Amino acid sequence: MMLTLAMLLIAVGCGKKKTGTSEDKSEAGSKSAYVSKGDEGTITGKVSFDGAAPVSKKIDMSQDANCASSSGDKMTDDTQVADGKLANVFVYLKGGPIDSHSFPTPSDAVTLDQQGCRYHPRVIGIQVNQTFRVTNSDNTTHNIHPSPKRNEEWNQMQAQGAPPIEKKFGRPETLIPVKCNQHPWMKANIGVLAHPYFTVSAKDGTYTIKNVPPGSYTLVFWHETLGEQTQQVTVAAKESKTQDITYKSGSTPAATSMQIGPTLVLP
Amino acid sequence: MSDQSNVGLHRLAVVLSVLTVALLVAGALVTSNEAGDSVPDWPLSFGRWLINSNSFVANVRYEYSHRFIAGIVGATTLLLAIWTFFSERRRWMRSLALCAFAGVVAQAAIGGLRVRFPEYKAMIAIPHALVAQSFFALIIAMAVFTSRSWLLPRSSEPDNANLPLRRLASVTVAAVLIQLVLGAAFRHQAFGIVPHIIGAIAVTVLIALTVFAVWPRHIQEEYLIRPARLVALLLVVQLGLGIAAYFARLASKSDPQPLEPMISLTVAHLVVGALTLATMVVLALRCHQVLIPARKKSAGAVSAAGLRSSGAAV
Numbered sequence: 001m002m003l004t005l006a007m008l009l010i011a012v013g014c015g016k017k018k019t020g021t022s023e024d025k026s027e028a029g030s031k032s033a034y035v036s037k038g039d040e041g042t043i044t045g046k047v048s049f050d051g052a053a054p055v056s057k058k059i060d061m062s063q064d065a066n067c068a069s070s071s072g073d074k075m076t077d078d079t080q081v082a083d084g085k086l087a088n089v090f091v092y093l094k095g096g097p098i099d100s101h102s103f104p105t106p107s108d109a110v111t112l113d114q115q116g117c118r119y120h121p122r123v124i125g126i127q128v129n130q131t132f133r134v135t136n137s138d139n140t141t142h143n144i145h146p147s148p149k150r151n152e153e154w155n156q157m158q159a160q161g162a163p164p165i166e167k168k169f170g171r172p173e174t175l176i177p178v179k180c181n182q183h184p185w186m187k188a189n190i191g192v193l194a195h196p197y198f199t200v201s202a203k204d205g206t207y208t209i210k211n212v213p214p215g216s217y218t219l220v221f222w223h224e225t226l227g228e229q230t231q232q233v234t235v236a237a238k239e240s241k242t243q244d245i246t247y248k249s250g251s252t253p254a255a256t257s258m259q260i261g262p263t264l265v266l267p
Numbered sequence: 268m269s270d271q272s273n274v275g276l277h278r279l280a281v282v283l284s285v286l287t288v289a290l291l292v293a294g295a296l297v298t299s300n301e302a303g304d305s306v307p308d309w310p311l312s313f314g315r316w317l318i319n320s321n322s323f324v325a326n327v328r329y330e331y332s333h334r335f336i337a338g339i340v341g342a343t344t345l346l347l348a349i350w351t352f353f354s355e356r357r358r359w360m361r362s363l364a365l366c367a368f369a370g371v372v373a374q375a376a377i378g379g380l381r382v383r384f385p386e387y388k389a390m391i392a393i394p395h396a397l398v399a400q401s402f403f404a405l406i407i408a409m410a411v412f413t414s415r416s417w418l419l420p421r422s423s424e425p426d427n428a429n430l431p432l433r434r435l436a437s438v439t440v441a442a443v444l445i446q447l448v449l450g451a452a453f454r455h456q457a458f459g460i461v462p463h464i465i466g467a468i469a470v471t472v473l474i475a476l477t478v479f480a481v482w483p484r485h486i487q488e489e490y491l492i493r494p495a496r497l498v499a500l501l502l503v504v505q506l507g508l509g510i511a512a513y514f515a516r517l518a519s520k521s522d523p524q525p526l527e528p529m530i531s532l533t534v535a536h537l538v539v540g541a542l543t544l545a546t547m548v549v550l551a552l553r554c555h556q557v558l559i560p561a562r563k564k565s566a567g568a569v570s571a572a573g574l575r576s577s578g579a580a581v
Contacts (some may be wrong), residue, residue, distance in 0.1 A: 049418040057523060059524065060526065141324075143305055145304055145308065147385070147386070155304050155307045156307060157306075157313065179301075183326070240529050
């Protein structure tokens with residue numbers, strides 16, 4: 001038993017992730033800062049859903065009386081479909097001119113609020129080293145726990161009325177699942193990118209990415225239950241490009257912690 | 268060492284065994300309710316040893332209860348170790364007691380690592396499960412070694428030369444322990460269900476062989492028949508629970524949170540697995556006590572009788 005403990009200590013000590021290593025800094029430093037030429041374009045579009053919309057389930061909040069008595073929606077919202085349009089799709093650009101430039105970190109924070117024992121919003125985007133602020137608007141204690149693979153993992157409780165928690169993610173990562181360990185139905189996702197060309201589709205499925213430098217890109221659409229799709233897009237100078245996409249019911253789900261299906265999973 | 272002190276020590280070992288089952292249940296509830304990270308600090312809980320009632324809500328109830336029961340198990344193990352050390356003439360029993368205490372300390376430390384390093388959840392949770400079940404097996408063994416039935420003089424019987432029951436029972440204990448760890452690995456998403464299913468097949472075969480080795484040959488020996496009968500029953504129950512728990516898990520894939528009956532079926536499956544391990548430990552120890560290798564029948568009968576009178580394991 002002591003041998004097991006010793007081996008665990010060694011494994012944990014050697015394997016601990018680091019955020020913002022010198023390698024990250026030198027990689028960022030080797031890119032030239034992007035300078036606008038005034039010829040940026042826009043990518044806009046709609047995310048549609050084809051097929052029968054998943055039925056929302058009622059969330060049982062009885063394990064916390066404060067949650068059970070709170071106002072607000074108590075139905076699941078992992079797949080929000082309204083009039084054939086899909087919300088909460090994280091849309092972002094990859095490749096092209098943006099990969100060879102660095103972009104300034106916004107000074108304003110991106111806020112994730114805990115209200116009605118739900119995370120608001122469910123999907124958010126943030127830039128590397130931008131301030132990520134977590135607020136608790138509920139009459140109960142929450143516990144915010146992002147589980148990144150490339151960034152440092154942290155797990156912090158936030159009592160009722162506690163000041164906001166502020167953190168930063170030092171490396172790009174799409175997407176980081178977030179959960180509350182006290183209220184297991186509370187889930188969110190954070191997309192961390194080194195550039196500002198990302199957005200989240202609205203309830204009507206629309207999305208817009210502004211100020212896109214001219215060039216050819218991969219446009220990535222990510223949904224937490226329906227998975228990822230990509231399109232190639234070329235934006236000319238000052239062009240407004242429309243890129244629609246459709247998810248079908250029965251799309252391959254994104255990997256989740258409960259990824260077990262009727263087929264046997266190979267070890 | 269008087270019979271009176273042995274009775275007390277035995278009773279304490281039994282109490283600790285029951286407490287350990289309660290701790291296994293508490294631990295299973297933590298995992299099944301995804302509550303493992305609900306108290307982010309350790310060894311304190313929200314900066315305190317005893318949390319206030321306002322904090323004892325939602326998933327904190329499972330994690331904090333697990334820590335509280337673990338504290339009771341730790342204290343009881345220390346008491347058992349001290350009592351064994353000062354009351355047992357059998358030196359190897361003192362070593363077992365020290366191992367038990369070291370085990371519970373190591374288990375607490377592993378639990379602390381689990382809390383402090385959530386990014387290594389699977390890597391730490393699986394050894395945590397292994398140590399938990401090993402500790403349980405050890406306490407069961409101590410309960411057996413301090414029992415009146417173990418200390419009674421018994422006649423020896425020859426083991427089966429073709430299929431030695433002593434070895435078969437020992438191998439089955441190891442197989443059950445490995446299967447429990449494979450189950451933990453599946454629960455903590457280290458890998459899929461296939462290894463655990465293969466393990467279930469292997470354990471079923473081994474337990475069946477063990478039971479059928481006991482049944483006709485030693486049918487007059489209640490000392491062996493009773494644990495054999497019990498482990499057969501537990502195996503049937505465990506297979507049913509395993510299938511039910513798996514399909515409950517499949518059915519709950521789209522649930523927003525862990526819900527019944529998936530939680531209870533999974534916890535029951537884990538606990539019955541632990542009880543299967545405990546019963547096999549009892550059976551294996553008794554086999555080693557009353558059976559002698561077939562080829563050593565004439566010489567072994569004398570030496571085994573001598574060892575049994577001192578209460579030592581053969």
